[in-house]
Amino acid sequence: MIHSIRTKVTMLIAIALIISISSFAQNSRFIVEGKIEFERKLNIHVQFSDDDSWTADFKRNIPQFKLTYSNLYFNNSKTLYKPGREIPENNKLWEQPAEENIIFTDLDKAWAISQKRVFEKTFLVEDSTRKIQWKITDEKKTIAGFECRRANAIIMDSIYVVAFYTDQIITSGGPESFTGLPGMILGVAIPHEHISWFATKVEVVAIKETDFKIPAKGSKTNNAAMKTELKASLKDWGKYGDRYIKAALL
Numbered sequence: 517m518i519h520s521i522r523t524k525v526t527m528l529i530a531i532a533l534i535i536s537i538s539s540f541a542q543n544s545r546f547i548v549e550g551k552i553e554f555e556r557k558l559n560i561h562v563q564f565s566d567d568d569s570w571t572a573d574f575k576r577n578i579p580q581f582k583l584t585y586s587n588l589y590f591n592n593s594k595t596l597y598k599p600g601r602e603i604p605e606n607n608k609l610w611e612q613p614a615e616e617n618i619i620f621t622d623l624d625k626a627w628a629i630s631q632k633r634v635f636e637k638t639f640l641v642e643d644s645t646r647k648i649q650w651k652i653t654d655e656k657k658t659i660a661g662f663e664c665r666r667a668n669a670i671i672m673d674s675i676y677v678v679a680f681y682t683d684q685i686i687t688s689g690g691p692e693s694f695t696g697l698p699g700m701i702l703g704v705a706i707p708h709e710h711i712s713w714f715a716t717k718v719e720v721v722a723i724k725e726t727d728f729k730i731p732a733k734g735s736k737t738n739n740a741a742m743k744t745e746l747k748a749s750l751k752d753w754g755k756y757g758d759r760y761i762k763a764a765l766l
Contacts, residue, residue, distance in 0.1 A: 546683075546684060546685070547718075549687075550685075551588070551718075552700070552719070553585060553601075553716045554585065554600075555583055555715075556713050557581050557583055557711065558584075558711045559580060559711070560580070561580045578609065582609055583603055584603065584606065585601050585603070585716075586713075587599075587600040588690075590685075590723065591723050592686060592687055593623050595619075595689040595690075596620050596621075596729065597618065597691060598618045598619075599616045613764050616633060617630055619631075620728060620731060623688055623695065628641075628643060628644070629730055630642075630731065631734050640731065640735060640736045641734075642736065642737075645693065646696075653665070659715050660717055660718050662684055662718065665680065665681060666679070675762065676708060677705075678704070679704050680703035681702065683698055683699035688700070689701065690702075702714065702715040703715065706766075709762060742764065746764060
């Protein structure tokens with residue numbers, strides 16, 4: 517009788533230990549490939565700063581924010597960022613510059629090739645990845661079910677960027693051209709440009725090499741040459757031209 521009780525207790529302890537180990541393994545496993553959906557949120561009201569009745573009426577007839585969605589496919593060394601599901605309401609709004617970018621990044625080689633449409637022209641930008649001097653903080657935020665840590669940086673000389681990354685996804689990538697943190701960037705906000713990208717869901721799925729289809733459409737250039745061309749084309753557009761150039765270079 518005593519032996520039987522001891523045997524049952526031993527079995528219960530063993531089962532509890534197996535469940536505990538299994539739970540720990542599931543909660544601590546690292547993700548090396550998958551698909552992430554990002555929501556891009558742009559405040560379009562701030563693009564119209566004139567204080568007159570026409571501007572006020574115009575704002576009342578359009579939504580304050582334009583939402584677009586993109587998917588990021590990734591493995592441990594590559595990412596491909598491209599347009600995702602469409603929003604019917606966006607058919608009533610005008611297309612923003614570089615709104616539907618396709619960006620392939622080879623993280624090991626620190627190299628990227630991007631397809632960007634700016635008004636009637638499509639650029640095919642091949643260049644090294646942006647070197648961002650991130651400053652990691654202690655602030656944390658949960659995004660798409662992942663605990664993320666905040667990092668801050670200045671890019672393009674004056675643009676303040678806030679990013680949130682998770683080290684549960686070991687790929688050092690992110691939306692658009694944002695990379696360089698010790699894990700996947702699941703959230704980016706650029707407060708002064710009134711734009712953000714945040715993950716809505718993460719799918720742990722197998723990614724094939726054929727899923728990384730490198731963009732090939734557009735006029736071949738690099739970041740510096742594209743900036744020079746845009747500045748020349750939009751030199752008479754004032755603050756609007758400056759905004760569009762920034763959007764294209766992000």
